[in-house]
Amino acid sequence: MTNRLKARTRSWTGLSCAAALVGGLWAGTGPVSSAHAASRGVSEGLKAADEEVRGLEGRMNRLAREYGQRRGLIGADEAVRRYEDGVYTYLIEDYERAALSFYTLVESEALTTEALHQDSQWYLAECLFQLENWNTALAAYDEIIQTGDRHPYLSEAVRRSLEIYGILRNNDRFYSIYRTYVLSGRVPASDGVKYTVAKSFYRQGEWGRAKAMFTELPAKSRWFAQARYFNGTILAAEGAFEAALSEFRRVDAVKGADARLRDLVQLAIGRIHYELGNYREAVESYQRVPSSSPYFADQLYEITWTYIKQQQWQEAIDSVEIFTVAFPDHPYTVRMRLVEGHLHRKSEQFERALATYERVVDEYGPVREKLSDLEGDRHSPTSFFDRLVKDESLEVDGVVLPDYAVELLVQNDGLRRAVAVRQQLDVQADTLDNSESVISDVGSVLGSSKEQVGTFARGRAGLQRVRDDSLALRIRLLEVEFDHLESGASAAVRSTVGQKRVELDVLVRQAQQAQGEAAVRSNRYQAYADQVATVQSEAGRVSMMANEVTAELSALERQFKDKAGSLTPDARELVDAEIIALRQRLDAT
Structure with a gap:
């Protein structure tokens, strides 16, 4: 159909050239002003028609991309639109909505551009990281890692995986990734990787290795301030207060540092001065933490004891x-x-x-x-x-x-862990209940026989609109031709042209009626399209929740085995039964 449109474009362009030639001949035989006006009117009409042809051809190309390059129910243009919406929701920190958008795009592989597909994989993993869904985030980062060196986000995925394994205290997996990718040189030891590895060493209590890696980061690095803050924390814990104070002052001098980090630095400097007996300097540092800070309660509590030390009742x-x-x-x-x-x-x-x-x-x-x-x-x-x-x-x-x-x-640590375990079990049970309900709803919608929920019917409606607009353009071209014929013709010719105009008006009314019916169909198919988007969103939510439940349940089982000794026999039996029941329900789902 695109080729036919191109052929029509060529014919209309030829008509425009012919009209220009006719206008030139007319100028030599009739009154100059009348011939010039007629020629100008015809030329302007043909120029407008040529622009409409280009618009129609663009619409046809978009339809070809949407329905000719299609994977499942999401077309190429629709996929790009969803990608842009996902990026926007990610930037405004609506991570749950963004995660659903990118999950749908990644799982459906609807993006025909490899770079956008790879971006979607990264955004999905980052959304899950920000939502603290550690296990599902690890699975998303692993998808990137398994792609290998050709994935542009490989090094960042390795860095984030190391960070999560550090948070989860999973030392075996941490060192496995570290040896496989960082020590082997497959992933360059960038500043971000060094900072993440050093922070994981800090969490593991390997302070010597952590300090060595934090110190390696140069002053121009974006991770410099955070690295020096951790260095100061380690030195303070080791009792090297003067050295720690030097590190915290170095962080305080960094311009453009994060506001929360600045507040933490002022608290740290105040604590060091308190330990050294420099109470006046401690008060000055504490007072730099504003009341809007999330650490204001700590500031008030600690500055009170500083006043007490000075007997400033x-x-x-x-x-x-x-x-x-x-x-x-x-x-x-x-x-x-x-x-x-x-x-x-x-x-x-x-x-x-x-x-x-x-x-x-x-x-x-x-x-x-x-x-x-x-x-x-x-x-x-x-x-x-x-x-x-x-x-x-x-x-x-x-x-x-x-x-x-x-x-x-x-x-009490034992009680806190027991409450946390039970809460996770209850959340997963609720998630499974919601998943079963949504699966039922999605299944009933997808089982509809209405043209795959109207997706391709909407495409046919779009094609019909292009045909209707093409017909309207042909009508306007006929009107231009009538004007041209009437501008210098005999009375008999003008009478015939008038009759043809009447016939054309009848055709125009019929075309308008057909276009009105097409608009009604288009609105119905748009409603179908909205249903498709809803179904895909819900299906993505279900699939993502199921993956999250699977990952969290496996992690919970490992934690339970590791910490079962700290629970009472009754509590162990209760939690074990809950885990078995959830696993059975998940397998059935």
């Missing part, structure tokens, strides 16, 4: 009052209220000290009593554990425990 009291007002449910608040009473006593404000102590007793006494009752009740712990798992408010005899009390209760 009123300044310490002011800081405590700000803390208790700004963070009433913080785990530090109980201690800060007691400190406030001690400070009033130190400053000889005994009535205020007594009032503060009485308020602490009135506020926290009932909580302490209920926790004691909870400890002695054999049935409450089960209910307490279930509520922790569901993240619900905890009540004991109608008294709701405040958040700080709950936080103190789950500080």
Whole structure:
């Protein structure tokens, strides 16, 4: 059909040239002004027609790309549009929506351009990383790694994999990737790779190796500030406070550093000065952390103790009052209220000290009593554990425990791990329920016999619109020809042309009616297309959730085997049964 359009273009171009020639002959036989006006009108009409021909040819080419280069239900142009939408949602940090877009593109292989397909693989992996879906992210990065050297994101995929294995404390896989790709030289040891490896060494407690690699990064590296911050942290933990202070000052001097990193550096400098007894310098550093910082609570807490060390009681009291007002449910608040009473006593404000102590007793006494009752009740712990798992408010005899009390209760590592394991199991059970429901909905839609949910019917409607517009263009060309014939013809010719115009008007009305019907069909097929996009999105969500559940369940099984010794026999039996049930449901799905 594209070739036929090209043939029509050539014929219309020839007609335009013929019209120009006719206009020139007319200029030599008739009145100059009339002939010139007629010729100009015909030329302008043919020029407009030529532009419309080019537009029609462009539309035909797009239809050819959309339906001639097609994999499944997503055409080439549609795939590019979805790719651009995915990039936008990624840039605005809507990682879940972006992940679904890129997952659909990667799994369907709809992008016919290899570079865009490879970009989609990378964006998908990065979205999963930002969502902290570690195991599914690893699977996405592994897809890139398995492609080999021809994938442009190989080195970044290796770097991210090393980072995730460091986070998961999976030392075996970490060293396997490290030896296979970094030590072998297959992936260049870039600054990003060095930083990631060094940070993983830090997490593993290999501080010597971590410091050596952090120090290798040059001052111009984008990872320099973060690397030096970790170096300072290691030195401080080793008791080398002066050397640590030097490192933190070096980070503080870096221009354009991340705001959160700057706040952490100021806290670190304040802590070093506190340890060295430089309390005034510590206060100055702490005060550089703004109230908008996520670390403002730490700033207030630590600066209070700095004031206390200098016996600046009123300044310490002011800081405590700000803390208790700004963070009433913080785990530090109980201690800060007691400190406030001690400070009033130190400053000889005994009535205020007594009032503060009485308020602490009135506020926290009932909580302490209920926790004691909870400890002695054999049935409450089960209910307490279930509520922790569901993240619900905890009540004991109608008294709701405040958040700080709950936080103190789950500080026990064994209890925290048990709650985390149970929460993961519950999340995966909910995910499987949702997956089964969505699979049923998607199956019913895909089972529809309506032209594959209207996808190719919409394409035929688009082709019909091109044909209708082509017919309209032919009509306009006829009108141009009629104008040309009437401009200098005899009365008999003009009469015949008038009759032909009447016949043409009838044809135009019929064409308009046909175009109206085509528009109705186009709207219906657009609705079908919207259903296709919804189905594909839901199918992608189901598939991604299933992959995530599979990966998380396997990781959970490994964690359970590693940490089963820290759980009670009843808890082990419960978790084991939950895992088996989830595995059976997942296999059935």
